[in-house]
Amino acid sequence: MKSKWADILGRFMALVVVFVFFAALVEGGKFYTLRNLENILRQSAVYATAGLGMTLVIITAGIDLSVGSMIALSVIGVAWALNLGGASGAATISAESGHYLVYQYPVLIPILAVTAGVLAATLAGLLNGSLIVGLRLVPFIVTLGTMGIIRGLAKGIAHERDIYPPESTWIGSIMDPVMTSKTSSGWLLPTGVWILIAGVLVTSFLLRYTRLGRHIYAVGSNEETARLCGVRVGRTKLIVYTLAGFFCGVAGLMQFSYIGGVGQPTTAQMYELFVIAAVIIGGASFSGGEGSVLGTLIGALMITILYTGGQQMGWPKWVQEMAIGGIIIVAVALDRLRHRQAT
Amino acid sequence: MRGVRKSFGATHALKGVDVAVAPGEVMALVGENGAGKSTLMKVLSGAQLPDAGEMFLDEQPYVPGNPLHARESGIAMIYQELSLAPHLSVMENILLGIEPARGVLLDWRAMRERAAAALKEVGLENVDPGTIVRRLSIAQQQLVEIARAVALECRVLVLDEPTSSLTAQDIEKLFALIGRLKARGIAVVYISHFLEEVQRISDRFTVLRDGETVGAGVTAGTAVNEIIALMVGRNVNELYPRSARTAGEVIAKFEGLELRRGEVVGIAGLIGSGRTEFMRRAFAQGGWNRGVGMVSEDRKTEGLAVGLSVADNLTLPRLDRFVRPSRLRAASRPWIERIPIKCAGPEQRVSGLSGGNQQKVAIARLLHADVDVLLLDEPTRGIDVGSKAEIYRLIDELAGKGKAVLMVSSYLPELLGVCDRIAVMHRGKLSEARARAEWDEHKLMSVATGQS
Numbered sequence: 001m002k003s004k005w006a007d008i009l010g011r012f013m014a015l016v017v018v019f020v021f022f023a024a025l026v027e028g029g030k031f032y033t034l035r036n037l038e039n040i041l042r043q044s045a046v047y048a049t050a051g052l053g054m055t056l057v058i059i060t061a062g063i064d065l066s067v068g069s070m071i072a073l074s075v076i077g078v079a080w081a082l083n084l085g086g087a088s089g090a091a092t093i094s095a096e097s098g099h100y101l102v103y104q105y106p107v108l109i110p111i112l113a114v115t116a117g118v119l120a121a122t123l124a125g126l127l128n129g130s131l132i133v134g135l136r137l138v139p140f141i142v143t144l145g146t147m148g149i150i151r152g153l154a155k156g157i158a159h160e161r162d163i164y165p166p167e168s169t170w171i172g173s174i175m176d177p178v179m180t181s182k183t184s185s186g187w188l189l190p191t192g193v194w195i196l197i198a199g200v201l202v203t204s205f206l207l208r209y210t211r212l213g214r215h216i217y218a219v220g221s222n223e224e225t226a227r228l229c230g231v232r233v234g235r236t237k238l239i240v241y242t243l244a245g246f247f248c249g250v251a252g253l254m255q256f257s258y259i260g261g262v263g264q265p266t267t268a269q270m271y272e273l274f275v276i277a278a279v280i281i282g283g284a285s286f287s288g289g290e291g292s293v294l295g296t297l298i299g300a301l302m303i304t305i306l307y308t309g310g311q312q313m314g315w316p317k318w319v320q321e322m323a324i325g326g327i328i329i330v331a332v333a334l335d336r337l338r339h340r341q342a343t
Numbered sequence: 344m345r346g347v348r349k350s351f352g353a354t355h356a357l358k359g360v361d362v363a364v365a366p367g368e369v370m371a372l373v374g375e376n377g378a379g380k381s382t383l384m385k386v387l388s389g390a391q392l393p394d395a396g397e398m399f400l401d402e403q404p405y406v407p408g409n410p411l412h413a414r415e416s417g418i419a420m421i422y423q424e425l426s427l428a429p430h431l432s433v434m435e436n437i438l439l440g441i442e443p444a445r446g447v448l449l450d451w452r453a454m455r456e457r458a459a460a461a462l463k464e465v466g467l468e469n470v471d472p473g474t475i476v477r478r479l480s481i482a483q484q485q486l487v488e489i490a491r492a493v494a495l496e497c498r499v500l501v502l503d504e505p506t507s508s509l510t511a512q513d514i515e516k517l518f519a520l521i522g523r524l525k526a527r528g529i530a531v532v533y534i535s536h537f538l539e540e541v542q543r544i545s546d547r548f549t550v551l552r553d554g555e556t557v558g559a560g561v562t563a564g565t566a567v568n569e570i571i572a573l574m575v576g577r578n579v580n581e582l583y584p585r586s587a588r589t590a591g592e593v594i595a596k597f598e599g600l601e602l603r604r605g606e607v608v609g610i611a612g613l614i615g616s617g618r619t620e621f622m623r624r625a626f627a628q629g630g631w632n633r634g635v636g637m638v639s640e641d642r643k644t645e646g647l648a649v650g651l652s653v654a655d656n657l658t659l660p661r662l663d664r665f666v667r668p669s670r671l672r673a674a675s676r677p678w679i680e681r682i683p684i685k686c687a688g689p690e691q692r693v694s695g696l697s698g699g700n701q702q703k704v705a706i707a708r709l710l711h712a713d714v715d716v717l718l719l720d721e722p723t724r725g726i727d728v729g730s731k732a733e734i735y736r737l738i739d740e741l742a743g744k745g746k747a748v749l750m751v752s753s754y755l756p757e758l759l760g761v762c763d764r765i766a767v768m769h770r771g772k773l774s775e776a777r778a779r780a781e782w783d784e785h786k787l788m789s790v791a792t793g794q795s
Binding site (some may be wrong): 032209210211212213214215217218220221222224225226227228229230231232289 | 388390394409410411414415420426427428429430435440441442444447448449451456488491506
């Protein structure tokens with residue numbers, strides 16, 4: 001167990017190094033302003049939350065490529081529910097009409113919206129799991145397919161246009177800055193970040209202290225053994241992919257707020273890559289059996305810091321993309337090197 | 344188990360098998376690979392459902408629907424291939440599937456205690472239950488597997504080739520352990536190719552051949568040759584053929600060990616003594632380009648690409664820059680016939696072959712690559728007597744044709760039977776190679792254990 005904490009500590013140190021690098025290089029100390037720190041937290045919360053589910057998936061030696069699409073589906077689900085009663089389609093930003101049900105039921109409708117978003121993504125995850133377990137297909141193929149299916153579904157529900165639900169609902173503000181805004185009513189951190197922290201705690205607990213959690217590791221470490229020991233492998237995988245959908249649903253709530261309370265069906269594209277990268281930088285192994293929630297959290301922060309840091313250094317976008325790509329390879333290469341020394 | 348049948352498509356893996364084992368007895372199940380032992384055990388452990396036949400446990404009909412059910416009924420299996428989750432701790436592996444829990448919470452303390460008790464039972468009390476399994480040695484890992492069966496409080500324990508990767512000392516410990524389990528009234532089914540072991544440990548034996556029970560009896564008073572005859576359906580007079588051959592010039596020298604043409608040199612030694620490392624260094628020093636080829640000890644994970652065809656595996660070291668599949672097939676056909684490898688053709692996947700035939704593919708690869716020096720690391724591990732005999736014959740034939748063979752084996756009768764000279768590895772140091780006539784099992788073992 002000691003080595004596990006040393007491992008997390010090592011990753012954390014790497015994070016600190018990258019942070020200090022940008023803090024020193026970005027002019028005028030702009031990088032370590034409270035405002036920027038909060039921005040980093042807000043942005044990484046989406047990756048990290050979706051990453052919780054991805055961590056589970058990758059520990060079982062699986063993969064989920066439909067993460068970005070599931071987040072988008074959740075965003076659309078939220079916007080759609082908030083928009084109930086209003087005119088469908090675009091150009092309703094300024095609509096003050098009282099048709100919106102959300103004005104009549106200011107508590108109920110947002111709850112409905114949260115349920116709709118999270119449930120839609122969870123069902124999408126269940127679909128992934130059912131296809132993988134039921135048809136015995138490779139996760140890569142299944143989720144490559146559902147990546148398109150789910151994205152298409154989100155676009156279909158939104159009629160391929162952005163949905164602009166009424167503003168100023170509490171869901172729309174879960175990612176609003178708190179630390180740097182005096183008007184906001186949040187407590188210390190944006191609500192979304194609190195949700196992430198809760199998710200981290202619950203998932204860590206699940207992995208460490210429940211039978212399901214240990215079975216997740218067992219399935220990834222040696223699936224055949226797990227099966228022979230009476231672990232219900234199919235059921236475990238089904239739960240894992242469904243949870244991945246659930247966490248994408250929650251990440252979708254955050255994304256909805258983060259992009260300004262708009263139901264954008266094209267949002268969160270390529271997020272699967274950032275999320276997978278976060279999990280891998282966090283120390284998970286594609287061959288399964290390894291991975292930790294804290295690692296993923298660090299990975300998500302790492303990606304966000306590189307991204308925002310690159311932006312503030314004034315690097316062109318292509319340089320940023322290359323830098324993030326390079327870091328992923330370096331991180332995994334270092335991991336392998338370390339593994340080889342350990343054995 | 345009575346009249347158990349099981350077919351896979353057109354293949355009848357089991358054609359009516361009767362087996363019985365009583366509490367407090369060790370029943371040896373013997374038979375060549377492909378005789379149906381593994382399938383029978385899969386049926387017993389609920390991993391596969393039989394097509395016909397009945398099973399009884401304590402005179403109650405027993406119909407395991409899945410492995411979990413079988414475990415709950417008190418049937419524990421130790422598979423030949425280690426089946427542990429390498430990333431998990433010892434205690435998690437021992438209690439995998441039957442973790443103590445309070446509600447949804449795992450009870451780590453109870454887990455540690457139960458695992459520790461089971462470890463003590465198998466003589467691993469010095470291993471911390473929290474140790475990650477992949478840090479343990481192979482022998483320790485196997486004991487962890489047995490501890491898993493002990494923790495289950497099983498009534499029937501099935502051991503499939505349990506000694507194939509153990510050293511002599513560990514085997515003694517295992518036998519003592521089996522004796523203790525037997526005394527507790529556990530019914531033990533012992534599957535092995537090592538008939539000497541069967542004679543030592545078992546009370547009764549049952550022989551399977553081609554999916555049928557062909558013989559059974561009380562072990563005491565049955566000669567090994569009788570059992571072998573039942574297994575292969577014919578007499579194996581010469582297990583170790585040895586044609587007249589004379590050692591030629593030295594064609595390779597690895598760290599002081601000279602290999603001559605037309606000579607078989609053996610390396611004995613305990614597992615972990617550095618035998619495999621020696622072979623690897625030798626291979627690294629020689630390599631395909633200098634006419635040195637190796638068959639590694641672990642054919643499934645590194646020796647062969649089991650997902651690929653026989654032809655692909657055979658021709659891998661000698662591919663031209665451009666490849667014509669039809670040529671590869673044509674090139675492998677002569678080897679398949681000459682060795683011979685039992686397979687549906689060069690297109691068949693290696694994973695579908697028996698262990699013995701897989702090993703023959705690995706050796707055929709060296710021949711196809713036309714090497715002069717063959718390094719064989721445990722060439723007969725986990726394969727049946729019939730295939731062993733064929734491999735011994737092949738080794739003899741190759742030496743007769745002027746190849747140099749260096750083989751590592753844990754099985755001393757085999758080294759003494761096949762090799763011309765034998766060296767012993769002890770703690771990474773290789774003894775002088777001496778002629779076979781100067782050795783016997785006892786002498787080999789005392790050098791291997793550092794007692795002389």
